[in-house]
Amino acid sequence: MAQSRIPSEAAGSLANAFKALGDPIRLQLMSMIASAPGGEICVCDLTPAFAISGSTISHHLKVLKESGLVTAERRASWVYYRPQAALMRRLSALLDMPEPD
Amino acid sequence: MAQSRIPSEAAGSLANAFKALGDPIRLQLMSMIASAPGGEICVCDLTPAFAISGSTISHHLKVLKESGLVTAERRASWVYYRPQAALMRRLSALLDMPEPD
């Protein structure tokens, strides 16, 4: 963001990723997924960390998935979520401003 | 985000900043403000870059201001916006994931 102006064609999908992070629950979900040891975390470990229903957690995970910030994989009865580091780094680079002298 | 889990008290205000970036118009406005030569830009230079009304641009600038991402200063007839680099860097650091080996 510091040097480069965002082209308007890219603004939509980038804004979509930021929008996905723009909810306190989703931001914490993303934080837990991104810091998961082994690079993945089970929904069954995410759900009990919040005071909202499982269906709402599932909805938020879907938003994160559709924004490209995470991927999901089912193994046996459980579903595991992983961060998509490349997109996260892209967003990070966008916000990286030069230090004040 | 890589190493640290976001405390739930901080999640609200951080999510608010991400939410402010979660609209294509606002993301492009932020991009223009952050890359402005001289560290500031006049609303009169922002408005003509978009195909929406001036009142809507003003609304989006208000959202960015209330999220803490920009500040505004009036000089004579014009209002100038500046990026708040500290918050931008904070968000950037949050999304910075380690490179894959």
Place this chain on the structure above:
DNA sequence: AAACGGATTCGACATCTGTCGAACTTGACG
């Protein structure tokens, strides 16, 4: 003081969003 121009605020409206409980899907296991 009156008129003008840049910018914000207001009121209205259609659409989107977060939440819930109920219903459904999918795999495991007796």
Place this chain on the structure above:
DNA sequence: CGTCAAGTTCGACAGATGTCGAATCCGTTT
């Protein structure tokens, strides 16, 4: 096969959001 447990999807609903034009505010200029 029948049941159970983990997740997702569905339908509904209150509240938030993006947009516009009209009204207003605040300096400048005549």
